Amino acid sequence: MSTVYQVPNRIAHILLNALKGGVVPRVGLEYITVGRAQEISAILHDIEMIEEGGASFRFIVGKYGSGKSFLLQTIRNYATAKGFAVVDADLSPERRFAGTKGQGLATYRELLKNLSTKSKPNGGALPLILEKWISGIQAAVKAERNASGAEFDDLVERRIYAVASSLEGMVNGFEFAKAVVTYWNAYKNDDAATKSNVLKWFRGEYQSRNEARDDLGINFIVTDETWYDFLKIFAVFLVGAGYKGLLVLIDELVNIFKIPNSITRANNYEKILTMYNDVLQGKASHIGFLMGATPQCIEDRYRGVFSYEALRSRLAEGHFSSAGVKDLTAPIIRLRMLSQEEMYVLVEKLLNIHARLYNYTPSLSHEDLIYFLTVEYNRVGAETHITPREIIRDFIELINILYQNPQKTVSEILGSNSFEMAKGGLSDEVIHSEFQEFEI
DSSP: OGGGGGOOHHHHHHHHHHHHTTOOOSSOGGGTOOSOHHHHHHHHHHHHHHHTTOEEEEEEEOOTTSSHHHHHHHHHHHHHHTTOEEEEEEOBTTBOSSOSSSHHHHHHHHHHHTOBOSSSTTSOOHHHHHHHHHHHHHHHHHHHOOOOHHHHHHHHHHHHHHHHHHHTTSTTHHHHHHHHHHHHHHHHTTOHHHHHHHHHHHTTOOSOHHHHHHHHSOOOOOOTTTHHHHHHHHHHHHHHTTOSOEEEEEEOTHHHHTOSOHHHHHHHHHHHHHHHHHHHTTOOOSEEEEEEEOHHHHHOTTTSGGGSHHHHHHHSOOSSOOSSOOOTTSSEEEOOOOOHHHHHHHHHHHHHHHHHHTTOOOOOOHHHHHHHHHHHHTSTTHHHHOOHHHHHHHHHHHHHHHHHOTTOOHHHHHOTTHHHHOOSOOOHHHHTSOOOOOOO
């Protein structure tokens, strides 16, 4: 676990604060990733296929606190590091796949706002991507021809138009290509206002076609009906701009399950079906979708994804999968809870990160860590309800208290009756077994 001791203090601070607050940090996940080797391996294979021009679609399914969001963010960080562009959004009552009040467009806007790359990992990467693309074309032209002035601009413009024309065959691609060319002309003429308007158009922020036509000469805007088509175009454009592809991460699918109106729910599931079919039928390229969901919002036959028969028939597991044997090439990846052994590895990592951040030598022994986990796993109802999120929050609280009150012991903080709660416990033999962990 040597990587633990290399965690920068800024990252350690973000990690511990986020985990204590019950949220997934957007940085530093590689320092605390344990388990999930098979799941991550399956998704990384998808990413390789996306780079080669394919497409993928997966549901990441697990209980609240089981690590869905953690896994999505881990993949997000990996993908940007490998040269992909990534967009991500959490669904909510205001953000869905479809709706009567612009909820689909709201999701698109959130995705574009969070567009991230390796050099711009925290979102807002669209201007950088366009500037980098144009600079890349200019550099390529310079490398090939000793041209200057009008001749140089003409050669660059031909390359720009070649990329634009390659997009025109796609649905709504003509308008997208026109916006690309408009941005180039504004870039060439140092027209900041027009560049800003093109970015506004790409982000779906124009309210009417008339407004877009007046500003840009484009009689088209992104709408609830067309936003998904634009994601597919973006994926192709991004490859032309030097990226490996586009990864789309959507969490909190439970907000579709919660929609009270059955027709509205069906419309949202219809949009998911469209994405799924496009991927499997080869109608999308260089794009991957990962959607986080709870078991209920997938499997419920009255309100969940499986209430939409066309999706249920495509996504339901076959006859040979079981609790112990899973097909990880299937569209649904079901997350098991981290094992007790994996949780031991995780709390030990967190202890070392905490000690390095606050510059002290950890006083918790191997037996103390076992004692803490034993208490956690023997709480009433823990067998079915305990989650990694709860254990992590409890552990960070414990080490915070111990750091601030060094005269206290673990047993004093956990309570005098905690040994009675901790019947059975975790054996040293189990804890010292080989842990199969995956680190990026």
